[in-house]
Amino acid sequence: MASHSESLALREQFDTEAQQKEASTLGMWIFLITEVMFFGGMFLAYTVYRSWYPHVFAVASSSLNVYIGAANTVVLLCSSFTMVMAVRAAQLGKRNAIIWFLILTLVLGGVFLGVKAYEWNEKFVEHHVPGAGFHFEGVPQQGPAQIFFSLYFAMTGLHAMHMVVGVGLLIFLIVETRKGKYSASYMTPVDLIGLYWHFVDIIWIFLFPLLYLIDRHLKT
Amino acid sequence: MITAAEQTRVDYLNESYGIKSWLLTKDHKRIGLLYLATITLFFFLGGAFATLIRVELLTPQGGLVSSETYNKLFTMHGVAMIFFFLIPSIPATLGNFFLPMMIGARDLAFPRINLLSWYLLVIGGLFALFAMLAGGVDTGWTFYTPYSTTYSNSWVIATAVGIFIAGFSSILTGLNFIVTVHRMRAPGMTWFRLPLFVWSNYATALIQVLGTPVLAVTIVLVFCERFFHIGIFDPALGGDPVLFQHLFWFYSHPAVYIMVLPAMGVISELVSVFSRKQVFGYHFVAFSSMAIAVLGFLVWGHHLFVSTQSVYAGMVFSFLSYFVAIPSAIKVFNWTATLYKGSISYATPMLYAFGFVGLFTIGGLTGLFVASLGIDVHVTDTYFVVAHFHYIMVGGTIMAYLGGLHYWWPKMTGRMYPELWARLSALVIFLGFNLTFFPQFILGYLGMPRRYHNYPPEFQVLHVLSTAGASVLAVGYLMPMIYFIWSLRYGKLAPANPWGASGLEWKTPSPPPLHNFDETPVVTQEAYDYSGVIGEEIEVG
Numbered sequence: 001m002a003s004h005s006e007s008l009a010l011r012e013q014f015d016t017e018a019q020q021k022e023a024s025t026l027g028m029w030i031f032l033i034t035e036v037m038f039f040g041g042m043f044l045a046y047t048v049y050r051s052w053y054p055h056v057f058a059v060a061s062s063s064l065n066v067y068i069g070a071a072n073t074v075v076l077l078c079s080s081f082t083m084v085m086a087v088r089a090a091q092l093g094k095r096n097a098i099i100w101f102l103i104l105t106l107v108l109g110g111v112f113l114g115v116k117a118y119e120w121n122e123k124f125v126e127h128h129v130p131g132a133g134f135h136f137e138g139v140p141q142q143g144p145a146q147i148f149f150s151l152y153f154a155m156t157g158l159h160a161m162h163m164v165v166g167v168g169l170l171i172f173l174i175v176e177t178r179k180g181k182y183s184a185s186y187m188t189p190v191d192l193i194g195l196y197w198h199f200v201d202i203i204w205i206f207l208f209p210l211l212y213l214i215d216r217h218l219k220t
Numbered sequence: 221m222i223t224a225a226e227q228t229r230v231d232y233l234n235e236s237y238g239i240k241s242w243l244l245t246k247d248h249k250r251i252g253l254l255y256l257a258t259i260t261l262f263f264f265l266g267g268a269f270a271t272l273i274r275v276e277l278l279t280p281q282g283g284l285v286s287s288e289t290y291n292k293l294f295t296m297h298g299v300a301m302i303f304f305f306l307i308p309s310i311p312a313t314l315g316n317f318f319l320p321m322m323i324g325a326r327d328l329a330f331p332r333i334n335l336l337s338w339y340l341l342v343i344g345g346l347f348a349l350f351a352m353l354a355g356g357v358d359t360g361w362t363f364y365t366p367y368s369t370t371y372s373n374s375w376v377i378a379t380a381v382g383i384f385i386a387g388f389s390s391i392l393t394g395l396n397f398i399v400t401v402h403r404m405r406a407p408g409m410t411w412f413r414l415p416l417f418v419w420s421n422y423a424t425a426l427i428q429v430l431g432t433p434v435l436a437v438t439i440v441l442v443f444c445e446r447f448f449h450i451g452i453f454d455p456a457l458g459g460d461p462v463l464f465q466h467l468f469w470f471y472s473h474p475a476v477y478i479m480v481l482p483a484m485g486v487i488s489e490l491v492s493v494f495s496r497k498q499v500f501g502y503h504f505v506a507f508s509s510m511a512i513a514v515l516g517f518l519v520w521g522h523h524l525f526v527s528t529q530s531v532y533a534g535m536v537f538s539f540l541s542y543f544v545a546i547p548s549a550i551k552v553f554n555w556t557a558t559l560y561k562g563s564i565s566y567a568t569p570m571l572y573a574f575g576f577v578g579l580f581t582i583g584g585l586t587g588l589f590v591a592s593l594g595i596d597v598h599v600t601d602t603y604f605v606v607a608h609f610h611y612i613m614v615g616g617t618i619m620a621y622l623g624g625l626h627y628w629w630p631k632m633t634g635r636m637y638p639e640l641w642a643r644l645s646a647l648v649i650f651l652g653f654n655l656t657f658f659p660q661f662i663l664g665y666l667g668m669p670r671r672y673h674n675y676p677p678e679f680q681v682l683h684v685l686s687t688a689g690a691s692v693l694a695v696g697y698l699m700p701m702i703y704f705i706w707s708l709r710y711g712k713l714a715p716a717n718p719w720g721a722s723g724l725e726w727k728t729p730s731p732p733p734l735h736n737f738d739e740t741p742v743v744t745q746e747a748y749d750y751s752g753v754i755g756e757e758i759e760v761g
Contacts (some may be wrong), residue, residue, distance in 0.1 A: 013325065013326045013328070013331060013404070022403055023404070026398075026399050026403060027329065030429055034429050034433045037437075038433035038434070040433075040434065041433075041437030041467055042441075045463060048463060049452075049459075130451060144458040147451045150444070150448075151452070154444060
């Protein structure tokens with residue numbers, strides 16, 4: 001332990017920095033597994049109702065704007081790329097590069113949330129928000145159509161909430177990096193928040209086709 | 221007499237003072253004690269509700285409280301006992317305190333997250349308390365839809381939010397334990413040298429981490445359904461209330477194993493120490509914990525035998541439920557085999573362990589009754605089911621919890637409890653428990669449904685027996701409460717290893733120093749190595 005005494009980052013319950021880093025990383029992966037189970041409940045509900053009402057889901061899905069959704073997917077993928085670059089910069093100990101890549105990630109995340117807000121607003125205008133005023137043209141069963149949009153809001157809403165948390169974490173990282181907390185020898189938080197960011201990204205990779213693309217085969 | 225050396229020795233209790241040193245502590249031992257105080261409060265709160273239920277059931281016409289109040293009483297009894305006592309009970313108190321010590325670590329991997337998890341339990345508990353004081357909740361602890369989402373006029377959301385927050389407490393404890401067992405073991409502490417208490421808490425942690433998030437998302441959906449009427453559980457919109465039952469039991473059946481697996485770990489420790497023998501078939505007992513954790517996730521459908529579930533699904537779930545009996549039976553047989561030719565001591569913890577084995581066996585075997593499709597139709601939602609799960613939860617978990625508390629009390633506090641009173645409490649609790657719950661098997665089999673506050677007069681004799689037993693049980697639970705507190709001041713000073721036990725937690729003074737060990741221990745032998753001490757008398761205070 002004495003040989004590491006110059007490091008501020010080693011907490012007293014650990015013997016070595018390697019042990020600490022392994023513990024933190026394992027902890028993060030387990031946390032992400034809990035997140036998979038958390039989203040899993042909603043994916044289960046989606047699976048059940050889509051298999052019960054395939055036609056209503058296809059028609060309701062077609063009312064979503066695929067182009068906006070696709071563009072937003074690209075934005076999010078780019079943010080994952082800039083996040084990877086920030087982690088790489090941290091590994092190399094380039095503080096300025098970390099900050100710039102984190103800011104880029106933050107901006108892309110902000111764009112995604114802005115576009116999402118625009119899409120949600122559209123739903124209010126079109127009366128596609130579940131509740132008393134709900135109305136959806138094109139299918140006789142209003143109930144299942146409402147369930148589709150309930151799931152749409154629940155799943156994208158939960159995803160957006162995770163994005164907001166991610167944005168907060170990015171701001172935290174930027175502040176800490178500016179203070180000089182991270183270097184090539186200690187960059188665990190950058191690494192782990194990067195994992196979280198990618199996880200939230202991957203959730204969207206599943207949400208996009210499940211919500212936006214289920215009627216594609218009907219049109220060809 | 222306190223010698224000068226003992227007076228000056230610094231341990232985790234006297235290294236700092238003041239309310240802040242407790243509320244901001246990152247020491248797993250102090251956090252374990254914070255949990256102990258918190259869940260004891262909820263135990264007596266849940267016990268108070270149970271008392272009112274039993275008093276109400278003394279007479280068939282149900283005159284003491286209205287049906288509505290009765291619904292709230294059994295709901296709040298269940299909520300307090302399950303989410304705020306049984307789930308955190310052994311892992312968050314004894315596990316928190318002893319898991320790091322048993323593997324030779326200075327603390328859990330994430331001490332701050334450990335403290336956070338206690339605060340989450342407290343905040344969740346305050347939500348639930350608020351709901352109880354504001355008027356209560358009447359859905360049953362199972363919150364079945366559509367009653368909970370559409371019709372109930374009680375404090376469903378406040379209670380659900382409390383459970384949601386407490387769930388994250390449980391998740392974080394599980395996460396902390398998994399990482400700690402993987403990464404914090406002392407040199408030489410290989411996986412198969414781990415005490416079985418650690419194995420069972422590890423298996424429990426896996427369930428906490430995989431199951432609890434599903435409960436969390438279910439609560440989110442109930443919340444959305446109740447506030448925004450999104451239709452997912454509403455048949456009027458094409459939704460399915462039974463989907464709620466699937467999601468709920470996907471967590472809540474494994475949750476039964478969150479409650480009982482750590483108890484089994486405690487029993488493995490006790491049976492070994494007090495018969496001076498290595499646990500028979502160590503590997504089988506260790507793996508049976510893992511098997512229970514895995515199989516526990518595949519049996520939730522046995523709660524839906526009469527809920528429109530397909531009969532073929534029912535057959536599969538029935539079969540898998542029988543399957544869980546195998547690892548459970550492995551444990552019971554191996555504990556029994558451990559006793560064989562052991563040098564058995566009848567110290568208090570061992571009395572609790574004996575109580576556990578007997579009561580858990582009855583609870584487990586009646587579990588097979590309700591896991592079989594035909595019999596379950598007859599006893600579904602009757603007192604038979606109530607008796608069955610109380611034999612597991614109260615006869616099993618609480619017996620083991622109390623046994624563990626007695627066993628480790630000298631280490632936690634540095635004081636011995638009064639042995640005679642403690643043995644008496646074990647006896648009173650065992651008798652009171654059986655008198656309370658055995659008549660309920662008969663009641664249920666004869667057709668008395670659960671959750672009713674009035675009943676045909678011919679059931680009264682059995683109900684009176686049950687209430688009489690509950691009174692005895694209440695006395696039994698108050699006894700440890702009193703003499704444990706008494707012992708903090710007047711108890712005999714405890715030596716480092718009063719039981720002659722082999723675990724690492726006994727190789728450090730009582731109470732332990734802040735970082736548990738003065739030097740990181742090096743492990744050179746298997747757990748429960750009593751080969752050198754056969755025949756040695758255990759000193760009983």
